[in-house]
Amino acid sequence: MLRLEKRPNPSKFWQYGTPVVAVALTMIVGGILFAFMGKNPVEVIRTIFWDPIFGEFAFYLRGQLLVKAGPLILIAIGLSLGFRAGIWNIGAEGQYIMGAICGAAVGLAVYPTESRLIFPAMVIAGALGGWAWAMIPAILKTRFNTNEILVSLMLVYVAQTILAKASTGFLKNPEGMGFPGSRNFSSFPAAANPELIAGTGIHWGVIAAFLVAIVGWVILSRHIIGFQIKLSGQAPRAARFHGVNPSRLVVLCMGVSGGLAGLAGLFEVTGPAGQISIDFNVGYGFTAIIVAFLGRLNPIGIVFAGILMALTYVGGEMAATNLGLPAAAIQVFQGMLLFFLLGVDVLTNFRIRTAILGVK
Amino acid sequence: MDFGGINPVILVASLMVAAVPIMLAALGELVVEKAGVLNLGVEGMMIVGAISGFIAAVATGSPVVGFLAGAAGGAVLSLVFAFLTQVVLANQVATGLALTMFGLGLSSLMGQGYNGIKPPLTGKVPFGPLADIPVLGPILFAHDWMVYASIALVAGVWWVLRATRLGLIIRAVGESHDAAHALGYKVNRIRLMCIAFGGAMAGLGGAYVSLVRVPQWVDGMTAGAGWIALAIVVFASWRPWRVLIGAYLFGGISVLQLSLQAGGSAIPVEYLSMSPYLVTIVVLVIMSSGRGRASLNAPAALGQNFHAAR
Numbered sequence: 001m002l003r004l005e006k007r008p009n010p011s012k013f014w015q016y017g018t019p020v021v022a023v024a025l026t027m028i029v030g031g032i033l034f035a036f037m038g039k040n041p042v043e044v045i046r047t048i049f050w051d052p053i054f055g056e057f058a059f060y061l062r063g064q065l066l067v068k069a070g071p072l073i074l075i076a077i078g079l080s081l082g083f084r085a086g087i088w089n090i091g092a093e094g095q096y097i098m099g100a101i102c103g104a105a106v107g108l109a110v111y112p113t114e115s116r117l118i119f120p121a122m123v124i125a126g127a128l129g130g131w132a133w134a135m136i137p138a139i140l141k142t143r144f145n146t147n148e149i150l151v152s153l154m155l156v157y158v159a160q161t162i163l164a165k166a167s168t169g170f171l172k173n174p175e176g177m178g179f180p181g182s183r184n185f186s187s188f189p190a191a192a193n194p195e196l197i198a199g200t201g202i203h204w205g206v207i208a209a210f211l212v213a214i215v216g217w218v219i220l221s222r223h224i225i226g227f228q229i230k231l232s233g234q235a236p237r238a239a240r241f242h243g244v245n246p247s248r249l250v251v252l253c254m255g256v257s258g259g260l261a262g263l264a265g266l267f268e269v270t271g272p273a274g275q276i277s278i279d280f281n282v283g284y285g286f287t288a289i290i291v292a293f294l295g296r297l298n299p300i301g302i303v304f305a306g307i308l309m310a311l312t313y314v315g316g317e318m319a320a321t322n323l324g325l326p327a328a329a330i331q332v333f334q335g336m337l338l339f340f341l342l343g344v345d346v347l348t349n350f351r352i353r354t355a356i357l358g359v360k
Numbered sequence: 361m362d363f364g365g366i367n368p369v370i371l372v373a374s375l376m377v378a379a380v381p382i383m384l385a386a387l388g389e390l391v392v393e394k395a396g397v398l399n400l401g402v403e404g405m406m407i408v409g410a411i412s413g414f415i416a417a418v419a420t421g422s423p424v425v426g427f428l429a430g431a432a433g434g435a436v437l438s439l440v441f442a443f444l445t446q447v448v449l450a451n452q453v454a455t456g457l458a459l460t461m462f463g464l465g466l467s468s469l470m471g472q473g474y475n476g477i478k479p480p481l482t483g484k485v486p487f488g489p490l491a492d493i494p495v496l497g498p499i500l501f502a503h504d505w506m507v508y509a510s511i512a513l514v515a516g517v518w519w520v521l522r523a524t525r526l527g528l529i530i531r532a533v534g535e536s537h538d539a540a541h542a543l544g545y546k547v548n549r550i551r552l553m554c555i556a557f558g559g560a561m562a563g564l565g566g567a568y569v570s571l572v573r574v575p576q577w578v579d580g581m582t583a584g585a586g587w588i589a590l591a592i593v594v595f596a597s598w599r600p601w602r603v604l605i606g607a608y609l610f611g612g613i614s615v616l617q618l619s620l621q622a623g624g625s626a627i628p629v630e631y632l633s634m635s636p637y638l639v640t641i642v643v644l645v646i647m648s649s650g651r652g653r654a655s656l657n658a659p660a661a662l663g664q665n666f667h668a669a670r
């Protein structure tokens with residue numbers, strides 16, 4: 001019989017080893033899944049993980065990688081702070097949408113004025129929009145002890161209806177011939193978020209993501225706030241004796257993650273998406289949860305995890321067009337990755353022992 | 361007898377139908393939480409139940425087979441959660457989220473090619489002349505059998521939890537897994553079975569959405585019903601009969617907003633369609649705050665994994 005034995009300390013080796021094992025296992029089981037769907041598993045895996053970096057169209061796809069990784073990293077770093085402290089903000093998708101709407105509204109309000117101040121103002125409005133949307137579950141939790149998981153998730157659905165209203169109503173392009181969707185930011189230079197270096201996919205959002213990763217790492221490993229976050233997650237009682245104010249921490253973690261999600265939304269809507277439309281959001285807020293765990297809730301790890309997850313998006317689109325792989329298969333693939341990650345994590349905290357019958 | 365284009369009798373009759381999916385899912389989750397496990401994957405299990413039930417019903421032409429397949433689909437998916445949280449002791453919150461994301465993807469993968477097909481009709485229970493009684497007839501005696509089955513299941517769960525040895529064991533495991541372990545109960549095995557029951561109930565609820573409530577297959581058609589079911593468990597403060605009340609309340613709101621939309625009310629459609637989610641938040645706030653805190657009634661070991669040291 002196999003038996004689990006708790007390790008006195010988490011294994012350092014497996015802490016870094018598990019993501020690698022999980023990715024490998026996902027590729028194997030995913031490959032079996034693709035084989036069942038009548039696709040050549042080796043070809044699909046190669047299309048998803050190899051071609052975007054080294055394949056024929058890599059010069060274009062490598063840029064797409066950063067475009068997709070930027071928002072994922074931004075959101076995931078915010079979420080990881082809360083997850084470490086046991087504060088579960090899973091409504092990042094809603095905060096992402098609200099950030100995009102608020103930021104875009106500021107820009108569209110002054111259309112077609114040209115000023116250098118417009119884009120920075122939009123960035124601030126975007127972050128504030130996401131922050132405010134995250135403050136709802138945060139305040140309800142600290143004031144009324146309401147479960148932040150359920151409230152933040154409910155607000156995603158509310159945000160989606162507001163987005164529908166925005167793209168067909170108050171932010172609709174007046175010159176759009178009645179089509180839903182706002183004005184396109186690519187024809188409004190003062191508010192646009194263009195590719196900064198041609199061919200790399202780097203826009204302001206990607207730069208922000210890398211900056212936030214560095215700041216996040218410094219805060220978590222060097223600042224007292226980072227210490228308090230980690231302490232609250234690992235030993236809530238000890239944290240209280242240390243003088244950590246749990247309410248303050250909830251407001252801080254939710255606020256930061258909401259603000260970052262709002263920023264990601266704004267950069268997306270002004271750059272790659274181009275306009276507010278009913279479905280400009282593609283679930284980054286939910287995928288970022290996987291990214292946060294895959295990166296072991298560590299800002300530097302999250303950067304790598306974000307790029308890897310972006311690979312599944314870019315490669316998945318390639319597989320969809322070239323091999324006819326349904327888009328849902330990629331979603332299954334991403335969900336499976338999180339399963340394996342959580343499952344393999346047992347090796348970090350436990351030793352697996354084979355116990356001979358009758359002997360303990 | 362109409363109020364603003366809404367007939368109250370039809371409203372009550374249709375809210376009983378609208379409440380079935382969330383009632384079933386919430387009832388299953390209640391048992392799971394009573395055993396001390398927080399499974400946030402209800403939405404994922406529901407949608408997988410919806411598509412498995414739909415596929416089976418279309419293939420066999422029998423709604424009964426469809427409902428059974430829906431329950432089986434939900435239960436199988438929940439076993440993934442059970443394995444991860446009970447055998448390899450993964451974090452329950454994260455695993456539940458993973459289950460929802462995986463379930464949403466899996467269902468849309470399974471549902472390829474099933475859009476726009478009508479499932480076989482689930483018949484109404486023939487009550488004969490009873491259905492012709494004014495007011496009471498359409499409310500009480502004009503539904504399909506799942507409506508009655510869901511109420512019977514509430515009664516069954518209430519009785520098992522309250523009055524049977526099995527219920528006592530489940531509650532013991534959820535209140536103090538250490539004490540239950542010391543008494544010789546296999547904590548993780550009992551939890552595993554409760555999780556499978558919860559998965560089957562969520563799958564059944566999902567199958568009801570795709571076979572009766574809508575009835576067809578649309579990607580992501582449960583639209584947060586699983587999350588509302590989770591909220592209803594809190595609203596019900598872990599009591600089965602209050603799950604029924606909660607489900608009827610939410611069924612009522614979703615039916616009311618739909619008929620207001622259809623009746624061309626002055627309130628914009630967007631605000632109406634966000635109302636169930638907003639009401640959920642308001643209800644959660646009311647139930648979680650103040651002295652009558654629902655959380656006081658929460659199972660003590662909720663969300664904690666159990667690892668027998670010896």
